[in-house]
Amino acid sequence: MSEKLPISVVIITRNVENNIKDCLESVKWADEIVIVDNNSSDSTIKIARQYTNTIYLDRWDMEGSIRNRSYQRAKNNWVITLDPDERVNENLKVQIEEFLKKGTEYNAFSVAMKSVFGRRYWMRYGGWYPASRVKIFRKDKFRYEDAEIHPRAYLDGKEGRLSGEIIHYCYDDFTQVVSKMNLQSTLEAKKWLRDGRKMNLRIALVRTFSRFFKMFLQKKGFKDGMIGFMMAWQWSTYQLLSYVKYWDMKKIKETADLKE
Secondary structure (H helix, E strand, C coil), rough: CCCCEEEEEEEEEEECCCHHHHHHHCCCCEEEEEEEECCCCCHHHHHCCCCCCCECCCCCCHHHHHHHHHHCCCCCCCEEEEECEECCCCCHHHHHHHHHCCCCCCCCCCEEEEECCCCECCCCCCCCCCCEEEEEEEECEEEECCCCCCCCCCCCCECCCEEEEEEEEEECHHHHHHHHHHHHHHHHHHHHHHCCCCCCCCHHHHHHHHHHHHHHHHCCCCHHHHHHHHHHHHHHHHHHHHHHHHHHHHHHHHHHHHCC
């Protein structure tokens, strides 16, 4: 077996027995794999133990918070952050090996995300590709804000870009799309309420139609056919659904405040 690379892979898990093995196989060349599990009740941890003994239990409170805590558990300063439905391709692994050996002026690297729907259809349009994200970084130079969902990233130093890809098996089917949108819109509404965000129906509607126009027409989501249409529709109405939940939460809070 070739020498393992001095980099830590950090994966946050919850009931992902159908995904975790392939994810771990794609990074078994790293000299540390850190699993942070949020109370899985399936075989996730059992499978993970075939690849690593570095397993922690933690509660998912806010996305930004748990990610920051998880990264600090890594022994190496260089970290790769992966979700269980993501895989590192061979080209990216070679590029990681190269900068670890030669050194780099960058403190983080963004990587193209190749999103696959239903494990068979690569979504090329609608803003889904390359959709580069920071996935590799020095843990002492990078952090997320404490936010329930879609936290902003803060980097101290320069960001580079690698041409390798992370394969992202984002959705198995449209049932999963709707389920995730329902969960994420709830978290979005909670974030808006906590931050005191100025939101109203007009803004929500403008964002809804604007996002659909951008994804389906401007970014050519129509080239992905029915999948492109449905993804544009779902993630544009996400804005409206988030607002409706925010409005309801705000009314409940105002009622509770009046009773005090």
